[in-house]
Amino acid sequence: MTGEIRLATARVSDLAAVMRVMDAAFDPAYGEAWSGAQLLTLFALPSARVCLAWDGDEACGFSAARIAGPESELLLLAVDPQFRGRGIGALLIDDWRVWAGGQGAEDYFLEMRADNDAIHLYERAGFAECGRRSAYYRGSDGVVRDAITMRQSDTT
Numbered sequence: 556m557t558g559e560i561r562l563a564t565a566r567v568s569d570l571a572a573v574m575r576v577m578d579a580a581f582d583p584a585y586g587e588a589w590s591g592a593q594l595l596t597l598f599a600l601p602s603a604r605v606c607l608a609w610d611g612d613e614a615c616g617f618s619a620a621r622i623a624g625p626e627s628e629l630l631l632l633a634v635d636p637q638f639r640g641r642g643i644g645a646l647l648i649d650d651w652r653v654w655a656g657g658q659g660a661e662d663y664f665l666e667m668r669a670d671n672d673a674i675h676l677y678e679r680a681g682f683a684e685c686g687r688r689s690a691y692y693r694g695s696d697g698v699v700r701d702a703i704t705m706r707q708s709d710t711t
């Protein structure tokens with residue numbers, strides 16, 4: 556670990572690095588991770604972007620987002636557990652908002668499992684709960700969990 560984190564727009568050739576981070580970061584019990592095929596669809600969309608965080612030559616986090624008019628949605632955000640606590644998640648959120656804002660976005664949304672500890676990261680970034688989907692996620696443990704929709708806006 557070099558300590559200096561570099562962010563860069565991911566390319567199709569970076570798919571293996573993105574998948575390595577996803578596999579390390581997402582607990583398979585919740586079924587939240589995307590497949591490589593699902594991620595590949597984002598690379599083909601001009602309204603979507605995958606951003607990779609690098610520590611030297613090692614991918615350590617990523618975000619995936621899309622834009623629809625004045626709204627942008629964070630589809631995925633992951634930081635490899637061995638790199639957590641270094642502000643990488645916050646860097647990726649800031650990068651997403653700068654990219655989306657440059658494309659005309661004013662409202663930023665994300666959805667997450669209600670018992671996901673990442674809620675603290677999003678709250679620190681200015682997001683607040685704006686909706687809830689009851690019993691949306693079903694984990695392999697049989698527990699059903701709500702989904703929280705969060706929003707941050709440049710207009711408020």
